[in-house]
Amino acid sequence: MRIPLIAGNWKMNMNHESGKDLVRKISNKVSASDTEVVVCCPFPMLLEIGKCLSDSSIMLGAQNMHWENSGAFTGEISADMLLELGVKYVIIGHSERRQIFLETNHMINLKVKKALERQIVPILCVGELLNERETQQTERVLRDQLENSLVNITTQEASKIVIAYEPVWAIGTGKTATPEQAAETIGFIRGWLKEKYGETLSEKVRILYGGSVKPDNISEIMESPNIDGALVGGASLNDEDFINIIHFQHSS
Numbered sequence: 001m002r003i004p005l006i007a008g009n010w011k012m013n014m015n016h017e018s019g020k021d022l023v024r025k026i027s028n029k030v031s032a033s034d035t036e037v038v039v040c041c042p043f044p045m046l047l048e049i050g051k052c053l054s055d056s057s058i059m060l061g062a063q064n065m066h067w068e069n070s071g072a073f074t075g076e077i078s079a080d081m082l083l084e085l086g087v088k089y090v091i092i093g094h095s096e097r098r099q100i101f102l103e104t105n106h107m108i109n110l111k112v113k114k115a116l117e118r119q120i121v122p123i124l125c126v127g128e129l130l131n132e133r134e135t136q137q138t139e140r141v142l143r144d145q146l147e148n149s150l151v152n153i154t155t156q157e158a159s160k161i162v163i164a165y166e167p168v169w170a171i172g173t174g175k176t177a178t179p180e181q182a183a184e185t186i187g188f189i190r191g192w193l194k195e196k197y198g199e200t201l202s203e204k205v206r207i208l209y210g211g212s213v214k215p216d217n218i219s220e221i222m223e224s225p226n227i228d229g230a231l232v233g234g235a236s237l238n239d240e241d242f243i244n245i246i247h248f249q250h251s252s
């Protein structure tokens with residue numbers, strides 16, 4: 001039985017005041033329940049947002065980290081720095097990191113390994129571009145991302161990972177993958193996990209859908225038994241929308 005997970009990714013939005021206000025409103029409405037909730041805020045807000053969440057069941061997440069422990073890496077943040085701030089989850093390999101900051105599968109692999117070593121749960125993002133979907137390359141692209149991001153990751157380590165399938169063409173565009181597309185592609189990812197790590201592991205790993213998730217499409221997306229939750233961008237910036245997404249099972 002996989003516990004559903006709803007993760008909010010604020011990206012480079014909000015400030016201390018609006019962020020604190022948002023998490024207070026959310027934590028007032030979200031009690032410890034059958035769904036895990038994570039808020040991934042920008043680095044400078046982690047300390048304050050973490051304090052606001054200290055009495056709540058909502059967990060703190062970061063949006064990126066470096067794979068080295070310390071050193072001359074200007075502008076970077078280590079896993080240990082995140083741990084000091086109470087971070088439990090970290091998004092790794094988001095398509096915006098891959099595309100804008102040219103992160104490769106190799107870099108993503110090193111980050112996943114380091115997060116696991118430090119017991120921060122990596123939310124590994126994978127997903128295809130529009131032209132890749134239109135030219136029937138989705139499975140090839142995903143296989144390549146998965147194989148190369150999970151090099152030398154053991155079965156035991158893989159059981160701790162969360163995978164987020166985010167079709168790049170659905171991010172921030174208002175275009176959601178149809179529930180059938182999301183279910184089919186996430187089914188492919190689970191099949192890949194089974195091939196690589198065996199059935200027991202493949203049934204343990206949580207796989208999220210991300211890309212224009214809103215209160216009015218979450219129930220439909222979650223109908224697929226293979227989909228265990230969502231990575232939410234824009235709608236995680238609005239308390240009512242995010243709360244309604246978290247409470248998706250009640251709105252179906």
Ligand SMILES: O=C[C@H](O)COP(=O)(O)O
Pocket residue numbers: 009094166170171172173174210211212213231232233234235
């Ligand atoms: O990390 C979140 C995703 O990039 C989805 O963003 P979005 O919900 O604004 O489309």
